[in-house]
Amino acid sequence: MDIDHEHANLVTSNAMVEESKKRCEAVMDTIETLPHLSLSCRHTLLRLIQSELSFLSRVSSSEFTTESEPSICVNIGHLESVVYILQQPNISGVSRVCKTIPFQPSTQNGTHNTASKGAHVDIVCTFDGNPVWIIVSDRNPEYLSWDGQQESSKNKGLRARAELLLEVAHNSIALKPTSLIFFFSNGLNRFTSEKFRTEFGAVDIGSKFSNFDINFSKELGGEWVDILARSYQDASVLEIKVDCPHDVSKESLVANPTVKSNDAYFGSSFGDIMSQMILPTNGKIHGDLINFDTTALIAIVSGISNGNRQKLLATPEDELKMRFKGNTEFVIGQVMSEIENPIHIDIGKVISGRKCIICESVSSEFKELVLMCGGVNEKLRADQLLQRLVVVPDSPSTRMMSLPTTRKLALKNKIVFGTGDYWHAPTLTANMGFVRAVLQTGMSLFTFEHRPRALTGD
Incomplete structure (x- = not known):
């Protein structure tokens, strides 16, 4: 095994x-x-x-057989720390782990940029809804050097590493983070911490990481048993902002004049959903946002989600096949899913405390679908729902639009999800095929998944 000495620690027995x-x-x-x-x-x-x-197994059978026990480098502490971070509740949209982010070298006067090989990043994800790169170190703080050894190609020091990461980040498009997060699982000395702050403007965000004590478990006899406890109480977590050309101010998002603030009575679980949608104050939006795609709007107004389940189950099979054609089994599957787990409850948990936006493309598509396929009640609910949403212009983010347009990465979906990304708002969707396609490109994306529902003509 090729040990990464930048991450490794020594064992001696x-x-x-x-x-x-x-x-x-x-x-x-x-x-x-x-x-x-x-x-x-x-x-x-x-x-x-x-x-x-495998490396440790080879070592245990050979290298520790004499009285002179050599020191060897192990990397498991670094990997433990990566897994610990992946368990944090504010981490989502993980698209890459332990990979090198490539860099397209710029050439000036015939000289290649020093970052031409890219930079190692441990986690590419969203953190508190923003795209970030997380860099993890499990080394003893005593062996962490700020300036490094200039003659060494493997250890240039933390300053050089931060500079390299910032350079690669600045030149990325689809993978561009809003910030770099450095996680030192064994802490940092005061000198190094101060250097991060004075030279890179780093801020301490350790308070955003919960549960600093963690148990790693193994399944034994059909039950999970804790076999290793580790504490990260001494961990140091620093964030360096990456200068992004786009920094959305939600102050500039003016509410659609059709958004109504009166407390209308909607009835049942649909009314509960409506009451949880926070309306703009003074015509402008402040606070957390959530972006709906068309699948989410349909799920909210669908007859399946609004008490039409038993009526559909009681409908003769021939009539169902005539109405839904080849989608009959799909619709019945949604009915059974709704009986077991009502979708309004799940959606309510996601949207609670957030203001809801849709882009113009979603607004148009939703209205068209409801007009063609919706029943009287579904159309009424759709009208009421639209009165509680803020319609924003189609404004997909630069990083989303930098992805190639393909069958799996359709332009219309890039516009919808990209608009949510532009406003730093997660997108509520059942279109997980598109989400997976985005993650496969290496780009992190903040989304919430809901189960699909269809319009039933209710």
């Missing part, structure tokens, strides 16, 4: 090697429990840990 092997096994099992982690990210982490475990 066979007992420590065996402990490291147990840590590898525990972290591998924990990775399997991580929700919403893509298969590619999961595969990368498991491959790295399996490689570490």
Whole structure:
């Protein structure tokens, strides 16, 4: 195994090697429990840990057989820290783990940029709704150098690493972060922390990371058993802002004049949804936003979500097939899903405390679909829903529009999700095919998933 000395720590005894092997096994099992982690990210982490475990197995059978026990480099502490961060509740949209972000070198006077090979980033994701790169170090603070060894190609120091990351970040488009987050699991000395603050404007965000004590678990006999406890109480977490040309001020988002602030009675769970949508004050939007795509609007007004379940189940099969054609099984599946888990409850949890926006494209598409396929009640609910939403211009973010337009990355979806990205608002959607396609490009995206619902002519 090629040990990454920038992350590695030393072990000096066979007992420590065996402990490291147990840590590898525990972290591998924990990775399997991580929700919403893509298969590619999961595969990368498991491959790295399996490689570490194989390395430790070779060492334990050979190198610690004499009285002179050499020191060896292990990397499991770094991988533990990465997995710890992935469990944080404000982390979402993880698109890459433990990868090099490529850099297209600029050439000036025939000289290639020093960042031409890119920079290693441990996690590309969204943090508190914003795209970020997270860099993790598990090294002892005593061995972390600010200036590094200028003659060394492997250790240029933390200053040079921060400069490289900022350079790569500035020249990225689709993967461009709003900030770099440095996570030092064993802390930093005062000198280094101060250098980060004075030279890069770094701020301490350790308070945003919860549960600094963590247990890594292993499945034994059908039950999960904690076999390793680790504390991150001494961790130091610093954020460096990346200068972005786009910095949205929600002060500039003026409410659609059709948005009504009166407390109309809507009835049942639909009324509960309406009451949880926070309306603008003084004609302008402040606070957290959420962006709806067309699937979310349809799910809210659908007869399936609004008490029409038993009527559909009681409808003869021939009539259902005539009405829904080849989508009959799909609709019945949604009915059964609604009986087991009403969707308004799930959507209410997501939108609570947020102001709701849609872009002009979604507004037009939703109105057209309701006009063609909606029943009297669905049309009435659609009108009431639109009165509670703020319609913003189609304004997709630069990074979203930098992605190639393909069958899986359709332009209309790039506009909808990109507008949410522009306003730093997560998009509520059932279109997880598009979300997966975006994540596969390496770009992080902040979304909430809901189960699909169809218009039923109710």
